[in-house]
Amino acid sequence: xxxxxxxxxxxxxxxxxxxxxxxxxxxxxxxxxxxxxxxxxxxxxxxxxxxxxxxxxxxxxxxxxxxxxxxxxxxxxxxxxxxxxxxxxxxxxxxxxxxxxxxxxxxxxxxxxxxxxxxxxxxxxxxxxxxxxxxxxxxxxxxxxxxxxxxxxxxxxxxxxxxx
Amino acid sequence: xxxxxxxxxxxxxxxxxxxxxxxxxxxxxxxxxxxxxxxxxxxxxxxxxxxxxxxxxxxxxxxxxxxxxxxxxxxxxxxxxxxxxxxxxxxxxxxxxxxxxxxxxxxxxxxxxxxxxxxxxxxxxxxxxxxxxxxxxxxxxxxxxxxxxxxxxxxxxxxxxxxxxxxxxxxxxxxxxxxxxx
Numbered sequence: 001x002x003x004x005x006x007x008x009x010x011x012x013x014x015x016x017x018x019x020x021x022x023x024x025x026x027x028x029x030x031x032x033x034x035x036x037x038x039x040x041x042x043x044x045x046x047x048x049x050x051x052x053x054x055x056x057x058x059x060x061x062x063x064x065x066x067x068x069x070x071x072x073x074x075x076x077x078x079x080x081x082x083x084x085x086x087x088x089x090x091x092x093x094x095x096x097x098x099x100x101x102x103x104x105x106x107x108x109x110x111x112x113x114x115x116x117x118x119x120x121x122x123x124x125x126x127x128x129x130x131x132x133x134x135x136x137x138x139x140x141x142x143x144x145x146x147x148x149x150x151x152x153x154x155x156x157x158x159x160x161x162x163x164x
Numbered sequence: 165x166x167x168x169x170x171x172x173x174x175x176x177x178x179x180x181x182x183x184x185x186x187x188x189x190x191x192x193x194x195x196x197x198x199x200x201x202x203x204x205x206x207x208x209x210x211x212x213x214x215x216x217x218x219x220x221x222x223x224x225x226x227x228x229x230x231x232x233x234x235x236x237x238x239x240x241x242x243x244x245x246x247x248x249x250x251x252x253x254x255x256x257x258x259x260x261x262x263x264x265x266x267x268x269x270x271x272x273x274x275x276x277x278x279x280x281x282x283x284x285x286x287x288x289x290x291x292x293x294x295x296x297x298x299x300x301x302x303x304x305x306x307x308x309x310x311x312x313x314x315x316x317x318x319x320x321x322x323x324x325x326x327x328x329x330x331x332x333x334x335x336x337x338x339x340x341x342x343x344x345x346x
Contacts, residue, residue, distance in 0.1 A: 061318060065192065065195070066193060066194050154266070155266055155271075155345065155346070156343055158341070158342045158343060159342070161344075
Protein backbone atom coordinates (compact mmCIF):
# COMPACT_ATOMS: atom_id res chain seq x y z
CA UNK A 1 0.00 0.00 0.00
CA UNK A 2 1.43 3.37 -0.89
CA UNK A 3 2.34 5.82 1.80
CA UNK A 4 -0.16 8.48 0.70
CA UNK A 5 -3.08 6.05 0.87
CA UNK A 6 -1.88 4.73 4.21
CA UNK A 7 -1.74 8.30 5.49
CA UNK A 8 -5.31 9.00 4.32
CA UNK A 9 -6.58 5.81 5.91
CA UNK A 10 -4.78 6.72 9.13
CA UNK A 11 -6.45 10.16 9.06
CA UNK A 12 -9.88 8.62 8.50
CA UNK A 13 -9.23 6.10 11.27
CA UNK A 14 -8.08 8.81 13.68
CA UNK A 15 -11.50 10.40 13.55
CA UNK A 16 -13.98 7.97 12.04
CA UNK A 17 -17.36 9.50 11.34
CA UNK A 18 -20.76 7.97 11.98
CA UNK A 19 -19.69 4.88 13.88
CA UNK A 20 -22.26 3.00 15.94
CA UNK A 21 -25.87 2.00 15.79
CA UNK A 22 -28.38 4.66 14.75
CA UNK A 23 -31.42 4.67 17.05
CA UNK A 24 -34.71 4.78 15.18
CA UNK A 25 -33.12 3.95 11.84
CA UNK A 26 -35.46 3.44 8.89
CA UNK A 27 -33.28 0.76 7.31
CA UNK A 28 -30.44 -1.53 8.22
CA UNK A 29 -28.17 -3.52 5.95
CA UNK A 30 -25.48 -6.03 6.72
CA UNK A 31 -22.89 -7.67 4.60
CA UNK A 32 -20.21 -9.98 5.82
CA UNK A 33 -17.75 -12.70 5.20
CA UNK A 34 -17.68 -14.73 8.34
CA UNK A 35 -14.71 -16.79 7.21
CA UNK A 36 -12.56 -13.68 6.96
CA UNK A 37 -14.07 -12.21 10.08
CA UNK A 38 -15.27 -9.19 8.15
CA UNK A 39 -18.66 -7.73 8.75
CA UNK A 40 -20.14 -4.35 8.07
CA UNK A 41 -23.55 -3.13 9.11
CA UNK A 42 -25.11 0.14 8.06
CA UNK A 43 -28.08 2.10 9.39
CA UNK A 44 -29.98 4.70 7.40
CA UNK A 45 -32.41 7.39 8.45
CA UNK A 46 -34.39 9.34 5.86
CA UNK A 47 -35.97 12.77 5.87
CA UNK A 48 -38.21 14.72 3.52
CA UNK A 49 -36.47 17.46 1.63
CA UNK A 50 -38.47 19.51 -0.88
CA UNK A 51 -40.67 16.59 -1.72
CA UNK A 52 -37.80 14.12 -1.96
CA UNK A 53 -36.99 11.35 0.48
CA UNK A 54 -33.29 11.79 1.14
CA UNK A 55 -30.77 10.24 3.51
CA UNK A 56 -30.62 12.29 6.66
CA UNK A 57 -28.07 10.20 8.50
CA UNK A 58 -26.09 7.03 7.96
CA UNK A 59 -23.99 5.15 10.47
CA UNK A 60 -22.03 1.91 10.49
CA UNK A 61 -20.44 -0.72 12.66
CA UNK A 62 -17.63 -2.78 11.34
CA UNK A 63 -15.34 -5.59 12.18
CA UNK A 64 -12.67 -5.77 9.58
CA UNK A 65 -9.64 -4.06 8.21
CA UNK A 66 -8.95 -0.39 8.58
CA UNK A 67 -9.58 0.33 4.91
CA UNK A 68 -13.19 -0.89 5.20
CA UNK A 69 -13.74 1.31 8.25
CA UNK A 70 -12.15 4.30 6.50
CA UNK A 71 -14.28 3.81 3.37
CA UNK A 72 -17.44 3.37 5.46
CA UNK A 73 -16.62 6.52 7.36
CA UNK A 74 -16.24 8.52 4.14
CA UNK A 75 -19.22 6.88 2.41
CA UNK A 76 -21.66 7.60 5.25
CA UNK A 77 -20.77 11.28 4.93
CA UNK A 78 -20.95 11.21 1.15
CA UNK A 79 -24.49 9.83 0.90
CA UNK A 80 -26.12 12.38 3.18
CA UNK A 81 -28.71 14.41 1.31
CA UNK A 82 -28.92 11.87 -1.52
CA UNK A 83 -31.94 9.77 -2.38
CA UNK A 84 -31.61 5.99 -2.08
CA UNK A 85 -31.40 5.76 -5.88
CA UNK A 86 -28.65 8.37 -6.05
CA UNK A 87 -26.68 6.66 -3.30
CA UNK A 88 -27.11 3.26 -4.94
CA UNK A 89 -25.76 4.60 -8.21
CA UNK A 90 -22.41 5.42 -6.58
CA UNK A 91 -19.62 3.09 -7.58
CA UNK A 92 -17.33 1.57 -5.01
CA UNK A 93 -14.45 3.80 -6.11
CA UNK A 94 -16.68 6.84 -5.62
CA UNK A 95 -17.56 5.69 -2.12
CA UNK A 96 -13.87 5.57 -1.29
CA UNK A 97 -13.90 9.30 -2.04
CA UNK A 98 -10.75 11.09 -1.07
CA UNK A 99 -8.91 7.84 -0.40
CA UNK A 100 -8.51 7.77 -4.16
CA UNK A 101 -7.93 4.63 -6.21
CA UNK A 102 -7.49 1.59 -4.00
CA UNK A 103 -4.88 -1.08 -4.78
CA UNK A 104 -6.31 -4.40 -6.07
CA UNK A 105 -6.03 -6.15 -2.71
CA UNK A 106 -8.10 -3.38 -1.08
CA UNK A 107 -10.88 -2.99 -3.63
CA UNK A 108 -13.02 -5.56 -1.87
CA UNK A 109 -13.00 -3.33 1.23
CA UNK A 110 -14.89 -0.66 -0.71
CA UNK A 111 -17.12 -3.35 -2.19
CA UNK A 112 -17.97 -4.44 1.35
CA UNK A 113 -19.23 -0.93 2.06
CA UNK A 114 -21.13 -0.84 -1.21
CA UNK A 115 -22.73 -4.19 -0.33
CA UNK A 116 -23.89 -2.97 3.08
CA UNK A 117 -25.26 0.18 1.50
CA UNK A 118 -27.15 -1.80 -1.11
CA UNK A 119 -28.48 -4.10 1.57
CA UNK A 120 -29.81 -1.11 3.50
CA UNK A 121 -31.07 1.01 0.63
CA UNK A 122 -32.75 -1.45 -1.66
CA UNK A 123 -36.57 -1.46 -1.60
CA UNK A 124 -38.45 -2.62 1.43
CA UNK A 125 -38.55 -6.25 0.35
CA UNK A 126 -34.79 -6.15 -0.14
CA UNK A 127 -34.33 -4.71 3.30
CA UNK A 128 -36.32 -7.49 4.82
CA UNK A 129 -34.09 -10.07 3.28
CA UNK A 130 -31.07 -8.10 4.38
CA UNK A 131 -32.34 -8.12 7.93
CA UNK A 132 -32.70 -11.85 7.73
CA UNK A 133 -29.16 -12.11 6.49
CA UNK A 134 -27.99 -9.82 9.23
CA UNK A 135 -29.25 -12.06 11.94
CA UNK A 136 -27.64 -15.09 10.37
CA UNK A 137 -24.35 -13.40 9.55
CA UNK A 138 -23.56 -11.56 12.74
CA UNK A 139 -23.57 -14.63 14.97
CA UNK A 140 -21.07 -16.30 12.69
CA UNK A 141 -18.46 -13.90 14.06
CA UNK A 142 -19.62 -14.81 17.50
CA UNK A 143 -19.24 -18.44 16.55
CA UNK A 144 -15.54 -17.89 16.07
CA UNK A 145 -15.24 -17.01 19.76
CA UNK A 146 -17.47 -19.88 20.69
CA UNK A 147 -15.86 -22.58 18.61
CA UNK A 148 -15.11 -24.95 21.51
CA UNK A 149 -18.75 -24.89 22.59
CA UNK A 150 -19.85 -27.29 19.94
CA UNK A 151 -17.07 -29.74 20.60
CA UNK A 152 -18.20 -31.22 23.91
CA UNK A 153 -15.77 -29.45 26.21
CA UNK A 154 -14.54 -31.42 29.21
CA UNK A 155 -13.36 -29.48 32.23
CA UNK A 156 -10.75 -31.20 34.44
CA UNK A 157 -10.03 -29.50 37.74
CA UNK A 158 -6.33 -29.36 38.52
CA UNK A 159 -6.69 -29.97 42.28
CA UNK A 160 -8.74 -33.14 41.68
CA UNK A 161 -6.10 -34.32 39.28
CA UNK A 162 -3.41 -33.86 41.89
CA UNK A 163 -5.46 -35.76 44.47
CA UNK A 164 -6.13 -38.53 41.97
CA UNK B 165 9.05 -19.82 22.66
CA UNK B 166 10.63 -17.18 20.44
CA UNK B 167 11.89 -14.13 22.31
CA UNK B 168 10.85 -10.70 21.14
CA UNK B 169 14.44 -9.48 20.75
CA UNK B 170 15.28 -12.38 18.43
CA UNK B 171 12.46 -11.66 16.00
CA UNK B 172 13.12 -9.87 12.73
CA UNK B 173 11.33 -9.44 9.40
CA UNK B 174 13.34 -12.47 8.29
CA UNK B 175 11.83 -14.63 11.03
CA UNK B 176 9.21 -17.19 10.12
CA UNK B 177 5.58 -16.40 10.83
CA UNK B 178 5.61 -19.17 13.45
CA UNK B 179 8.34 -17.32 15.32
CA UNK B 180 6.62 -13.98 14.85
CA UNK B 181 3.32 -15.33 16.22
CA UNK B 182 5.03 -16.97 19.17
CA UNK B 183 6.66 -13.71 20.17
CA UNK B 184 3.71 -11.50 19.21
CA UNK B 185 0.48 -13.47 19.67
CA UNK B 186 -1.52 -10.49 18.39
CA UNK B 187 0.43 -10.26 15.12
CA UNK B 188 -2.25 -12.03 13.09
CA UNK B 189 -4.91 -9.70 14.46
CA UNK B 190 -2.69 -6.71 13.64
CA UNK B 191 -1.92 -7.95 10.13
CA UNK B 192 -5.55 -8.58 9.38
CA UNK B 193 -6.80 -5.32 10.80
CA UNK B 194 -4.57 -3.09 8.73
CA UNK B 195 -3.50 -5.19 5.75
CA UNK B 196 -6.17 -7.86 5.50
CA UNK B 197 -3.66 -10.66 5.79
CA UNK B 198 -4.23 -13.87 7.71
CA UNK B 199 -7.98 -13.70 8.14
CA UNK B 200 -8.93 -16.75 6.13
CA UNK B 201 -7.59 -19.30 3.69
CA UNK B 202 -7.63 -16.83 0.83
CA UNK B 203 -5.54 -14.21 2.58
CA UNK B 204 -3.69 -16.56 4.91
CA UNK B 205 -0.03 -17.40 5.23
CA UNK B 206 2.12 -20.41 5.96
CA UNK B 207 3.81 -20.58 9.32
CA UNK B 208 7.05 -21.43 7.53
CA UNK B 209 6.96 -18.23 5.44
CA UNK B 210 8.98 -15.30 6.66
CA UNK B 211 7.29 -11.99 7.34
CA UNK B 212 9.31 -10.56 4.47
CA UNK B 213 7.90 -13.21 2.10
CA UNK B 214 4.35 -12.62 3.30
CA UNK B 215 4.72 -8.88 2.68
CA UNK B 216 6.17 -9.45 -0.74
CA UNK B 217 3.37 -11.82 -1.71
CA UNK B 218 0.74 -9.30 -0.60
CA UNK B 219 2.24 -6.34 -2.41
CA UNK B 220 3.59 -4.63 0.69
CA UNK B 221 6.91 -3.14 -0.28
CA UNK B 222 7.82 -1.66 3.07
CA UNK B 223 8.35 -4.63 5.36
CA UNK B 224 9.74 -2.39 8.08
CA UNK B 225 6.48 -0.44 8.21
CA UNK B 226 4.55 -3.71 8.63
CA UNK B 227 7.02 -4.81 11.26
CA UNK B 228 6.58 -1.54 13.17
CA UNK B 229 2.80 -1.95 12.98
CA UNK B 230 3.01 -5.43 14.53
CA UNK B 231 5.18 -4.13 17.36
CA UNK B 232 3.00 -1.09 17.96
CA UNK B 233 -0.15 -3.27 17.99
CA UNK B 234 1.57 -5.49 20.54
CA UNK B 235 2.02 -2.44 22.77
CA UNK B 236 -1.62 -1.46 22.22
CA UNK B 237 -2.73 -4.99 23.17
CA UNK B 238 -0.81 -4.57 26.41
CA UNK B 239 -2.81 -1.43 27.16
CA UNK B 240 -6.11 -3.29 26.73
CA UNK B 241 -5.09 -5.87 29.32
CA UNK B 242 -6.06 -5.35 32.93
CA UNK B 243 -4.29 -7.07 35.82
CA UNK B 244 -6.48 -9.35 37.96
CA UNK B 245 -5.87 -7.33 41.13
CA UNK B 246 -6.54 -4.07 39.33
CA UNK B 247 -9.85 -5.48 38.10
CA UNK B 248 -10.78 -6.63 41.61
CA UNK B 249 -10.20 -3.12 42.93
CA UNK B 250 -12.10 -1.58 40.05
CA UNK B 251 -15.07 -3.92 40.58
CA UNK B 252 -15.19 -2.94 44.24
CA UNK B 253 -15.75 0.71 43.38
CA UNK B 254 -17.62 0.55 40.06
CA UNK B 255 -20.77 -1.55 39.90
CA UNK B 256 -21.46 -0.71 36.26
CA UNK B 257 -18.64 -2.87 34.91
CA UNK B 258 -19.87 -5.67 32.70
CA UNK B 259 -17.84 -8.87 32.91
CA UNK B 260 -18.21 -10.84 29.72
CA UNK B 261 -17.05 -14.45 29.76
CA UNK B 262 -16.12 -15.74 26.31
CA UNK B 263 -15.38 -19.35 27.33
CA UNK B 264 -17.60 -22.34 26.61
CA UNK B 265 -20.79 -22.93 28.54
CA UNK B 266 -19.23 -26.03 30.14
CA UNK B 267 -16.32 -24.00 31.48
CA UNK B 268 -18.58 -21.18 32.62
CA UNK B 269 -20.85 -23.56 34.49
CA UNK B 270 -17.85 -25.26 36.10
CA UNK B 271 -16.35 -22.02 37.35
CA UNK B 272 -16.92 -18.33 36.76
CA UNK B 273 -16.29 -14.97 38.33
CA UNK B 274 -19.28 -13.73 40.28
CA UNK B 275 -21.33 -11.25 38.28
CA UNK B 276 -19.93 -12.32 34.93
CA UNK B 277 -22.21 -13.23 32.05
CA UNK B 278 -21.59 -15.84 29.41
CA UNK B 279 -21.17 -14.53 25.88
CA UNK B 280 -24.20 -15.43 23.81
CA UNK B 281 -25.84 -13.95 20.78
CA UNK B 282 -28.48 -12.08 22.82
CA UNK B 283 -25.78 -10.79 25.17
CA UNK B 284 -23.67 -9.61 22.28
CA UNK B 285 -26.65 -7.88 20.68
CA UNK B 286 -27.55 -6.30 23.98
CA UNK B 287 -24.03 -4.90 24.38
CA UNK B 288 -23.92 -3.58 20.85
CA UNK B 289 -27.46 -2.19 21.04
CA UNK B 290 -26.70 -0.48 24.30
CA UNK B 291 -24.61 1.97 22.37
CA UNK B 292 -20.98 2.68 22.29
CA UNK B 293 -19.65 3.33 25.72
CA UNK B 294 -22.30 3.30 28.38
CA UNK B 295 -20.66 0.63 30.53
CA UNK B 296 -17.08 -0.59 30.78
CA UNK B 297 -16.67 -4.06 29.37
CA UNK B 298 -14.10 -6.57 30.60
CA UNK B 299 -13.53 -9.74 28.62
CA UNK B 300 -12.68 -12.94 30.47
CA UNK B 301 -11.32 -16.07 28.86
CA UNK B 302 -9.54 -19.12 30.24
CA UNK B 303 -5.88 -18.18 30.15
CA UNK B 304 -5.70 -14.98 28.15
CA UNK B 305 -5.37 -16.55 24.72
CA UNK B 306 -8.67 -15.57 23.13
CA UNK B 307 -9.89 -12.56 25.06
CA UNK B 308 -8.00 -10.02 22.98
CA UNK B 309 -9.74 -11.24 19.82
CA UNK B 310 -13.10 -10.67 21.46
CA UNK B 311 -11.95 -7.27 22.74
CA UNK B 312 -10.84 -6.37 19.20
CA UNK B 313 -14.27 -7.43 17.96
CA UNK B 314 -16.09 -5.07 20.29
CA UNK B 315 -13.60 -2.27 19.72
CA UNK B 316 -14.13 -2.77 16.01
CA UNK B 317 -17.78 -2.01 16.69
CA UNK B 318 -16.92 1.32 18.22
CA UNK B 319 -16.76 0.41 21.90
CA UNK B 320 -13.78 2.07 23.51
CA UNK B 321 -14.15 1.14 27.17
CA UNK B 322 -13.08 -2.44 26.58
CA UNK B 323 -10.47 -4.29 28.63
CA UNK B 324 -9.35 -7.87 28.76
CA UNK B 325 -8.39 -9.76 31.90
CA UNK B 326 -4.69 -10.57 31.70
CA UNK B 327 -4.24 -14.33 32.05
CA UNK B 328 -7.99 -14.95 32.07
CA UNK B 329 -9.87 -16.67 34.87
CA UNK B 330 -6.83 -18.85 35.51
CA UNK B 331 -4.81 -15.82 36.62
CA UNK B 332 -7.82 -14.59 38.62
CA UNK B 333 -7.89 -17.93 40.49
CA UNK B 334 -4.20 -17.64 41.31
CA UNK B 335 -3.99 -13.96 42.13
CA UNK B 336 -7.39 -12.85 43.42
CA UNK B 337 -9.76 -15.65 44.39
CA UNK B 338 -8.21 -19.03 45.16
CA UNK B 339 -11.68 -20.45 45.89
CA UNK B 340 -12.25 -20.57 42.15
CA UNK B 341 -10.67 -23.87 41.10
CA UNK B 342 -8.16 -23.93 38.28
CA UNK B 343 -8.80 -26.35 35.45
CA UNK B 344 -7.59 -27.63 32.14
CA UNK B 345 -9.58 -28.78 29.15
CA UNK B 346 -9.62 -32.54 28.82
